[in-house]
Amino acid sequence: MSGTISLESVTKRFPGGVLAVDDLSLEVEPGEFLVLVGPSGCGKTTALRMVAGLEPVTSGEIRIGDRVVTRLPPRDRDIAMVFQNYALYAHMSVRANMGFGLKMSRVPKQEIRRRVDEAAAMLGLTDLLNRKPRQLSGGQRQRVAMGRAIVREPAAFLMDEPLSNLDAKLRVEMRGEIIRVQRRIAAPTLYVTHDQTEAMTMGDRVAILRDGVLQQLGTPDEVYDRPVNSFVAGFIGSPAMNLLPADLSDKHGDLVVSFGTTQLTVPPRVTESRPGLAGYAGRKVTLGIRPEDFAAAERGDGLANVTVDRVESLGSELVVYLDAGVETPLTVRLERRVELEAGQDAQLAVDLNRLYFFDPESGTAIG
Amino acid sequence: MTSTGWRVAKLVAVLMIVLWSVAPIVLGVSTSISTQREVNAAPERLVPHAPTLKAYRNLLEGTNNQRAGGTVTESGTFLRSLRNSTVLALVSTAVILVFATMAAYAFGRLRFRFGGALFALLVGTLVVPIFVVVIALFKLMAETHLIDTKRGLVAVFVATLTPLATWLLYTQVREMPTEPEEAALIDGCRRWQAFVRVVIPQMSSGIAAVAAILVLSVWGEFLIPLLLTSTMTAKPVTVQITEYVGKYTTNYPILAAAGVLALIPPALLALALNKRITGMLAGSS
Numbered sequence: 001m002s003g004t005i006s007l008e009s010v011t012k013r014f015p016g017g018v019l020a021v022d023d024l025s026l027e028v029e030p031g032e033f034l035v036l037v038g039p040s041g042c043g044k045t046t047a048l049r050m051v052a053g054l055e056p057v058t059s060g061e062i063r064i065g066d067r068v069v070t071r072l073p074p075r076d077r078d079i080a081m082v083f084q085n086y087a088l089y090a091h092m093s094v095r096a097n098m099g100f101g102l103k104m105s106r107v108p109k110q111e112i113r114r115r116v117d118e119a120a121a122m123l124g125l126t127d128l129l130n131r132k133p134r135q136l137s138g139g140q141r142q143r144v145a146m147g148r149a150i151v152r153e154p155a156a157f158l159m160d161e162p163l164s165n166l167d168a169k170l171r172v173e174m175r176g177e178i179i180r181v182q183r184r185i186a187a188p189t190l191y192v193t194h195d196q197t198e199a200m201t202m203g204d205r206v207a208i209l210r211d212g213v214l215q216q217l218g219t220p221d222e223v224y225d226r227p228v229n230s231f232v233a234g235f236i237g238s239p240a241m242n243l244l245p246a247d248l249s250d251k252h253g254d255l256v257v258s259f260g261t262t263q264l265t266v267p268p269r270v271t272e273s274r275p276g277l278a279g280y281a282g283r284k285v286t287l288g289i290r291p292e293d294f295a296a297a298e299r300g301d302g303l304a305n306v307t308v309d310r311v312e313s314l315g316s317e318l319v320v321y322l323d324a325g326v327e328t329p330l331t332v333r334l335e336r337r338v339e340l341e342a343g344q345d346a347q348l349a350v351d352l353n354r355l356y357f358f359d360p361e362s363g364t365a366i367g
Numbered sequence: 368m369t370s371t372g373w374r375v376a377k378l379v380a381v382l383m384i385v386l387w388s389v390a391p392i393v394l395g396v397s398t399s400i401s402t403q404r405e406v407n408a409a410p411e412r413l414v415p416h417a418p419t420l421k422a423y424r425n426l427l428e429g430t431n432n433q434r435a436g437g438t439v440t441e442s443g444t445f446l447r448s449l450r451n452s453t454v455l456a457l458v459s460t461a462v463i464l465v466f467a468t469m470a471a472y473a474f475g476r477l478r479f480r481f482g483g484a485l486f487a488l489l490v491g492t493l494v495v496p497i498f499v500v501v502i503a504l505f506k507l508m509a510e511t512h513l514i515d516t517k518r519g520l521v522a523v524f525v526a527t528l529t530p531l532a533t534w535l536l537y538t539q540v541r542e543m544p545t546e547p548e549e550a551a552l553i554d555g556c557r558r559w560q561a562f563v564r565v566v567i568p569q570m571s572s573g574i575a576a577v578a579a580i581l582v583l584s585v586w587g588e589f590l591i592p593l594l595l596t597s598t599m600t601a602k603p604v605t606v607q608i609t610e611y612v613g614k615y616t617t618n619y620p621i622l623a624a625a626g627v628l629a630l631i632p633p634a635l636l637a638l639a640l641n642k643r644i645t646g647m648l649a650g651s652s
Contacts, residue, residue: 104555
């Protein structure tokens with residue numbers, strides 16, 4: 001199967017005027033797993049529902065494979081969708097749930113049986129085929145929903161937050177499961193989530209949506225390393241990137257960024273890769289530092305005069321909240337062996353090569 | 368009030384309500400197994416000296432022109448009226464459910480022009496008492512030759528009860544998740560196929576509750592059949608019972624026996640579906 005899903009300038013305006021999706025263009029390539037991620041209300045689910053045909057498109061074009069499906073009803077789009085609350089047919093057995101789509105398209109009974117058995121084996125559902133959905137656990141229901149989608153061998157897969165209703169452990173497990181199944185089926189998959197961890201761990205590429213507008217589309221590494229604006233920077237990564245109002249100044253040819261009582265000299269490598277940065281000398285910028293780009297230090301090129309506010313131990317590592325003399329506390333992720341206590345003064349080094357700079361007005365990355 | 372005091376008060380209130388509801392039934396059963404003489408005796412006895420099923424026999428087999436305390440019964444008429452009631456209740460309920468289920472789904476799910484206004488109009492008819500339209504209704508039925516026919520009664524019940532059923536099912540449709548039917552649409556169903564194969568099964572418990580409510584309503588209906596029937600072709604049990612009230616005197620055991628028998632089918636239905644009905648009326652089904 002080698003279809004694609006493509007959206008071209010797709011816009012959705014709800015009756016009443018709310019603009020849910022604004023001029024969205026993206027393409028899910030053959031076999032690709034593309035994650036559409038954003039905070040709640042950003043239009044990601046609406047976008048997915050338009051691809052499914054459950055929500056009419058205001059303008060723009062949607063194609064699945066070579067076919068324009070913009071005005072087609074869901075049944076003619078050759079897609080399968082997995083819903084957040086599983087959406088199983090409560091009155092049917094697992095077998096009937098999984099075979100329903102095939103039955104509707106008049107596939108012979110023998111063939112339905114064979115394909116359901118095959119999918120059930122792939123998902124470990126063989127022993128549950130005669131149960132009703134209410135007799136299954138959340139994880140099992142999710143598998144049935146997956147199974148129902150894959151037996152159809154659709155041209156495209158759509159998934160709407162399929163893991164949100166599962167507990168944390170199961171969620172991690174099912175993440176791997178979904179990826180494994182999708183790799184085998186190799187149909188283009190559009191996956192919607194609000195969870196950036198899911199986006200980063202599952203997506204071949206990640207599309208970040210905010211207020212109906214696509215912010216950035218790229219591989220997980222790209223959106224993590226080179227966010228196009230402060231929204232993406234703050235949304236991708238956990239804990240979130242520290243975004244601080246800072247002053248940029250030129251000291252004897254070196255750019256120096258300062259906030260609170262801290263002054264950091266921007267290394268030439270950073271300045272060279274961001275030619276626009278020099279133009280901000282003498283102005284305010286938004287400085288971004290990822291929590292993981294700090295390290296404990298004896299002295300030197302780091303933060304001075306920071307006070308530890310709170311320490312959270314995650315077991316393997318520490319998340320430390322610092323008072324650095326700016327409005328918002330600074331979040332820092334450190335190795336566990338670092339010994340810090342609340343109220344204590346700390347010395348921390350910053351990986352200066354990994355500083356991010358954004359325009360304080362527009363939020364756009366300075367490049 | 369202390370919590371004990373409160374509980375005692377609640378208990379007393381519940382007991383009074385139960386007494387209020389159950390007393391007529393107890394009295395009815397007791398009367399139906401008494402003799403006319405015992406009923407008229409003073410002081411009254413709740414448990415007759417010699418319980419007898421004579422009243423039931425008289426009711427079902429006819430009094431054969433015996434003087435039975437003013438009440439005349441004919442063999443077969445009472446059963447006929449029970450059958451009429453059953454047919455009326457079942458047919459009306461079936462027809463109403465077909466309309467109401469579809470209407471409830473349409474109003475609850477689909478966006479269409481004037482949908483809200485139409486729904487308001489439909490539900491608005493619930494507050495119009497039947498008395499207001501009774502004369503017009505009679506005239507209409509007379510002109511269409513539907514007086515004293517089961518068809519005519521069914522038509523009236525369908526017209527008067529469909530709004531209630533639609534409204535009850537509408538609340539259920541609104542509370543139902545949309546995803547299963549959307550999944551069905553994606554799985555290859557047309558809208559009506561999704562409705563038949565996925566929505567209706569999902570609504571089955573609500574439909575059962577509404578069906579019971581409708582059967583009970585039609586069974587207990589009195590005014591409309593009283594006006595619109597005159598012979599045994601269509602007369603339901605509620606109207607037939609009044610025939611056992613004599614002009615000068617009444618055989619109370621026969622009257623009570625008729626009441627008890629008329630009560631059994633709806634009582635069984637209510638017992639069987641008790642939980643679903645209360646759930647539906649409380650809006651939690």
